[in-house]
Amino acid sequence: MNQVRHLIEPEDFTLEELMHLVDTGLTIFDNPAKYRKVCDGKIMASLFFEPSTRTKLSFDSAMMRLGGQVLGFSDANTSSTAKGESLADTIKVVNDYSDLIVMRHPKEGAPKLATHFATIPVINGGDGGHQHPTQTLTDLITIKRFKGRLDNMKIGFCGDLKFGRTVHSLIRTLARFGNKEFYLISPDELTLPVSLKRQLEKQGVKLIEVRYLEDVVEELDMLYMTRIQKERFFNEEDYVRLKNTYILNRDKIRTAKEDLIILHPLPRVNEIAIDVDTDPRAAYFEQSKMGVYVRMALICKLLEVGPYARG
Amino acid sequence: MNQVRHLIEPEDFTLEELMHLVDTGLTIFDNPAKYRKVCDGKIMASLFFEPSTRTKLSFDSAMMRLGGQVLGFSDANTSSTAKGESLADTIKVVNDYSDLIVMRHPKEGAPKLATHFATIPVINGGDGGHQHPTQTLTDLITIKRFKGRLDNMKIGFCGDLKFGRTVHSLIRTLARFGNKEFYLISPDELTLPVSLKRQLEKQGVKLIEVRYLEDVVEELDMLYMTRIQKERFFNEEDYVRLKNTYILNRDKIRTAKEDLIILHPLPRVNEIAIDVDTDPRAAYFEQSKMGVYVRMALICKLLEVGPYARG
Amino acid sequence: MNQVRHLIEPEDFTLEELMHLVDTGLTIFDNPAKYRKVCDGKIMASLFFEPSTRTKLSFDSAMMRLGGQVLGFSDANTSSTAKGESLADTIKVVNDYSDLIVMRHPKEGAPKLATHFATIPVINGGDGGHQHPTQTLTDLITIKRFKGRLDNMKIGFCGDLKFGRTVHSLIRTLARFGNKEFYLISPDELTLPVSLKRQLEKQGVKLIEVRYLEDVVEELDMLYMTRIQKERFFNEEDYVRLKNTYILNRDKIRTAKEDLIILHPLPRVNEIAIDVDTDPRAAYFEQSKMGVYVRMALICKLLEVGPYARG
Numbered sequence: 001m002n003q004v005r006h007l008i009e010p011e012d013f014t015l016e017e018l019m020h021l022v023d024t025g026l027t028i029f030d031n032p033a034k035y036r037k038v039c040d041g042k043i044m045a046s047l048f049f050e051p052s053t054r055t056k057l058s059f060d061s062a063m064m065r066l067g068g069q070v071l072g073f074s075d076a077n078t079s080s081t082a083k084g085e086s087l088a089d090t091i092k093v094v095n096d097y098s099d100l101i102v103m104r105h106p107k108e109g110a111p112k113l114a115t116h117f118a119t120i121p122v123i124n125g126g127d128g129g130h131q132h133p134t135q136t137l138t139d140l141i142t143i144k145r146f147k148g149r150l151d152n153m154k155i156g157f158c159g160d161l162k163f164g165r166t167v168h169s170l171i172r173t174l175a176r177f178g179n180k181e182f183y184l185i186s187p188d189e190l191t192l193p194v195s196l197k198r199q200l201e202k203q204g205v206k207l208i209e210v211r212y213l214e215d216v217v218e219e220l221d222m223l224y225m226t227r228i229q230k231e232r233f234f235n236e237e238d239y240v241r242l243k244n245t246y247i248l249n250r251d252k253i254r255t256a257k258e259d260l261i262i263l264h265p266l267p268r269v270n271e272i273a274i275d276v277d278t279d280p281r282a283a284y285f286e287q288s289k290m291g292v293y294v295r296m297a298l299i300c301k302l303l304e305v306g307p308y309a310r311g
Numbered sequence: 312m313n314q315v316r317h318l319i320e321p322e323d324f325t326l327e328e329l330m331h332l333v334d335t336g337l338t339i340f341d342n343p344a345k346y347r348k349v350c351d352g353k354i355m356a357s358l359f360f361e362p363s364t365r366t367k368l369s370f371d372s373a374m375m376r377l378g379g380q381v382l383g384f385s386d387a388n389t390s391s392t393a394k395g396e397s398l399a400d401t402i403k404v405v406n407d408y409s410d411l412i413v414m415r416h417p418k419e420g421a422p423k424l425a426t427h428f429a430t431i432p433v434i435n436g437g438d439g440g441h442q443h444p445t446q447t448l449t450d451l452i453t454i455k456r457f458k459g460r461l462d463n464m465k466i467g468f469c470g471d472l473k474f475g476r477t478v479h480s481l482i483r484t485l486a487r488f489g490n491k492e493f494y495l496i497s498p499d500e501l502t503l504p505v506s507l508k509r510q511l512e513k514q515g516v517k518l519i520e521v522r523y524l525e526d527v528v529e530e531l532d533m534l535y536m537t538r539i540q541k542e543r544f545f546n547e548e549d550y551v552r553l554k555n556t557y558i559l560n561r562d563k564i565r566t567a568k569e570d571l572i573i574l575h576p577l578p579r580v581n582e583i584a585i586d587v588d589t590d591p592r593a594a595y596f597e598q599s600k601m602g603v604y605v606r607m608a609l610i611c612k613l614l615e616v617g618p619y620a621r622g
Numbered sequence: 623m624n625q626v627r628h629l630i631e632p633e634d635f636t637l638e639e640l641m642h643l644v645d646t647g648l649t650i651f652d653n654p655a656k657y658r659k660v661c662d663g664k665i666m667a668s669l670f671f672e673p674s675t676r677t678k679l680s681f682d683s684a685m686m687r688l689g690g691q692v693l694g695f696s697d698a699n700t701s702s703t704a705k706g707e708s709l710a711d712t713i714k715v716v717n718d719y720s721d722l723i724v725m726r727h728p729k730e731g732a733p734k735l736a737t738h739f740a741t742i743p744v745i746n747g748g749d750g751g752h753q754h755p756t757q758t759l760t761d762l763i764t765i766k767r768f769k770g771r772l773d774n775m776k777i778g779f780c781g782d783l784k785f786g787r788t789v790h791s792l793i794r795t796l797a798r799f800g801n802k803e804f805y806l807i808s809p810d811e812l813t814l815p816v817s818l819k820r821q822l823e824k825q826g827v828k829l830i831e832v833r834y835l836e837d838v839v840e841e842l843d844m845l846y847m848t849r850i851q852k853e854r855f856f857n858e859e860d861y862v863r864l865k866n867t868y869i870l871n872r873d874k875i876r877t878a879k880e881d882l883i884i885l886h887p888l889p890r891v892n893e894i895a896i897d898v899d900t901d902p903r904a905a906y907f908e909q910s911k912m913g914v915y916v917r918m919a920l921i922c923k924l925l926e927v928g929p930y931a932r933g
Contacts, residue, residue, distance in 0.1 A: 036352045041658045043686050045679070053384055054404065057356070060382040061408035064354050071682040073675055073696065074384065085889035088896075093676065093888065096911035097683035266404065267396035274399075289407035347663045364695055365715065368667070371693040372719035375665050385695065577715065578707035585710075600718035 038306030039068030349617030350379030660928030661690030
């Protein structure tokens, strides 16, 4: 056997590999019936050391739609961890119960650590505020499906750009794909971290920071919304004032392009008004759906089955 | 595709449809091996916003015996709801992860609401004190199996007739099937709600209300027992006194017909004495078993597979 | 149909049956692909009235690798038990949802009780401090794989020999296989219970009790480690002093045989130092892996499928 591959962060894959994954996901989306047995007899261990229904169900659905089975836990309280077992031991044991591990963990770096003890592929399903690479894949496949390309776009990120790991990961990845201009729309308290800005600017990326969506909305090909969490603010008044500024509604996209797409990693609380849902530019539920297909492609790649079967 | 069907309350189906479901369930019961692949490749999302092992496992078993797979959660604490997501959003997302949704929710009307956002079938697995239509289907298939018919019976309901949603739903449905006489056996505190009585009497149904089972037991073709819950009473003494009056034991069915059947939706606590279990008239465990088969029929109907496949 | 078999304690099977199970497990291990459909269409109910991820996942993996499906719960809080249902009723109901029950319960004797109400096979997945027969099977298959035999060995048990149910069960079973000499290495506070010692000595077994592993390590063919739990001690100082004495490390096995195997039921906390893991004599992760294969053999035996299919 060749060396086992893992997905801990998007940088683990080359641009070509990412592009191929996205295209494979779209191929599966076009004809899912063709792939419904490719994981027959395979087991995915789904280890959620912290709950995340959305991510868990998306992976479960992906594996089941490929004909595989799923075991695991959705909460560390019912796991051996509660008895004081080390992560290394848990991984070594589960490694022999399954063919692939998906792992979500509250601690940064835990999935990376897991790869040292696993002889089967490990997928990072989110590690604290650090990485969530399958969210990035989900974003990419949605963009590709609706825009037909991954580069040469005017892209706006709106809301909490300081703490949102999905934003950091997606900006970095879109920059790798050659996008040269990003609109960063956030309150002063929640701007993109300086270190990331430096890194992007070194790569020749132009960052346009603004406070209000209305100032730039008509420029955008894609708008990525995020949630502003109360606990990020020092005081209640700032939160209430800013929260409303960053709620997207029909009025705020009145002047936007017709082929704009609006993404959001979900779950949403109230950062996008319900009336936007029926706007043809709203793509966040389609985005969630596409997440299943790109995860199907990823599972196939790591298990080397179906479209990724070896000659 | 035709319009998607849901099951939120028994009235969603015509009498003919209910009868056909019951008969299909009996057909599957007679030859389950014939149906063990009809849901191959299908996924059921089992969304239990409040725990109910019995209902969940019955549905899981039904889907698995048809060759389908199951994903979901058994407790809202591990779901995105905990992050403040609306039910509408949860349903829209899960809609793309699965082919069929089974949903239990503490709030009345939640499954009905879900049908507004789903493009796949939704089954109400119980919504608060409101509806639990697959329990009614379970009751019907059991009656049909043991009595050979769904009409023309003398039927007694015993215990808490005020709060028991399974009782309300079953009485209404049996009245639709043309049953004209019901014996209502309960303490004064727990009689059938007046509005339901009015409704039934308008349909020409005769309701005979008594306090003691012994007064009518020899008349009955079927006896439906329910649990009397302590929290329904104002004071402990009333509860203790009445509880014992409404515990079914061998002595109380001494004079009953030989072909009486005794049903109970389960779980039971102590409202039926253990010594009744071995009486040939006790049908409540068979009832629980039949629940799997009628759910198999229901899943087939809503997914239009197997016996309900379209020409 | 013949009488249904259960596994509640190792004594439920004859020596020949145990040996055959172990050998069947090894056969499946050598060629798992051959068995990956033998439980197609079968359902295992996995009823964990107390959490135990390791045991649950091992059984789930075994059933899935045979092509079967799994339903159940991993925590009694989400079960009907929380509504006051008796174990008897739960078993009678689940009996109709599945083809095989695996059950873990905090109360001794609960799985035995379950066999009175089940018409399908019941496997004890651990009942309090009492029995855990599939751990014993796991130990046996590991010994057979690495030593090629189950008898005629010098075997040491180290750590908590007083409360460790896996130790009691394994010693009794290895004595049945004709092993005549055991080294018992423990602090005075945690020696093997007198009643078990008497029983073994009556069978002609020689027990050599020592306090320090170093005194006997070079004699051993197999060393079985267990965890020393803090709550077993009257005072903190005794615990701290003894804990360190019974931590296995590289230094303590310096003089041991080259073909010694070291077992541990896992999870481990710190009773085996990490540096032992890479020693070729450490077999505890292989042991955990072998547990899946012997459980596959057991499931096949109880369901009478695959290698145990009838005529």
